[in-house]
Amino acid sequence: MTNTPLTRSEAKDLTRRRLIRAALEILDKEGEAGLTTVKVAKAAGIAQSSFYVHFKDKQDLLRALGDEGGERLRRAMREARRQAREAPTELESHRDTFRIPLDAISRHPELLRIQLRARHDPSSPLREFATETAKAYRDHHAADLAALGYTADNERDRRRLEMIAEGINAATNALAIGHIEGRYPEIEEAVDVLVALSRGALRWLRATQTGS
Amino acid sequence: MTNTPLTRSEAKDLTRRRLIRAALEILDKEGEAGLTTVKVAKAAGIAQSSFYVHFKDKQDLLRALGDEGGERLRRAMREARRQAREAPTELESHRDTFRIPLDAISRHPELLRIQLRARHDPSSPLREFATETAKAYRDHHAADLAALGYTADNERDRRRLEMIAEGINAATNALAIGHIEGRYPEIEEAVDVLVALSRGALRWLRATQTGS
């Protein structure tokens, strides 16, 4: 194994990353209640008091976790999108709309779990992260709807599109969790279901767009 | 105001219900982290130490909250179903499948919030409550699919129906939260969206049922 001839700031940065990594794992496995400076520091291999060399306080760590989580998620989405761009047909491209988030989530399941938990917890400092993440997914689906020519020119239609994007997003998350937990081994099967649900919404939009 | 000529056990029962009521409110407003015996007891108007007259420990309270929450939810679902039984047409009856959970949730929004939070929190003693509640909703939707003649005779179809029920359920919860938060003021509009999503899934099932 290679030695560690690190400069001081490199070593500090490494420790900081170890702390964040450990914190994310503990957060995922034990929840926010189990996230203590004692456990995080120990898991990162330093003394509890040294935690404060890297973070002002626990709140500061949570903030960093939100940033890091968002960063990872955007990276995963970008990567999934990059792979999808090689998709040949237009049909495939529509399937991609659903495959991209599923792939991104599968890459970092802990982020979805943490997000879903924080989303409805008024006491969680990660709520901002959860809200932003949810918005990113919703925008993703809203962009898909817009690309298919479904736009809103009044309040009612705007609400409809938002509800559809939110519903599809929630279904995507639920199936992603099921996939992570092993109940739905095949991502393509989940994509099938999401495409079917989505088509129902689109058909309804078309049927009611010009009429009443 | 009426006096309180209560027997001892009546008074104790009243206090116990006050504790559960206070605990549910604190849980909803401040999350599990904010739920302490100090706050619950104070909110119920008794001393912190008297909390232990009614519950063995905090765990015991959480267990009681799960029971109480499940009870309230089942009552709300039953009541909503009772009202729905007066539905005239078959179309209305199908809409009711989605209106019932939405109504039930609107009646006790705190229970959904608590459930969604606990569902993915490994440290939460309320996880069982969350799992059971989620199952109750899923069964509700699965029963609807069965009533429409969609049954599974192989593994793949079983998975499909489960994924659809789970997806619809997740969408229902998401729209219910949106309704509670005021973004979707009209329940009927949410029902429209859910019906549309559902129809897409049913159409897909029909199209692929006998073929490939």
Added chain:
DNA sequence: AATTTCACCGATAGTACTATCGGTGAAACT
């Protein structure tokens, strides 16, 4: 080579909460 910087350490003060204990008075029982 001498000096400074600083990531890390152990010890510990402070805080918040859980759970127990002995005491009290009014309700319930005899």
Added chain:
DNA sequence: AGTTTCACCGATAGTACTATCGGTGAAATT
């Protein structure tokens, strides 16, 4: 009327965690 029961109380021991502080040695700087 006398006795027992028990819901509730204040006090407090015990536990877990946060955050601070002075000290240390090796890296960085001079």
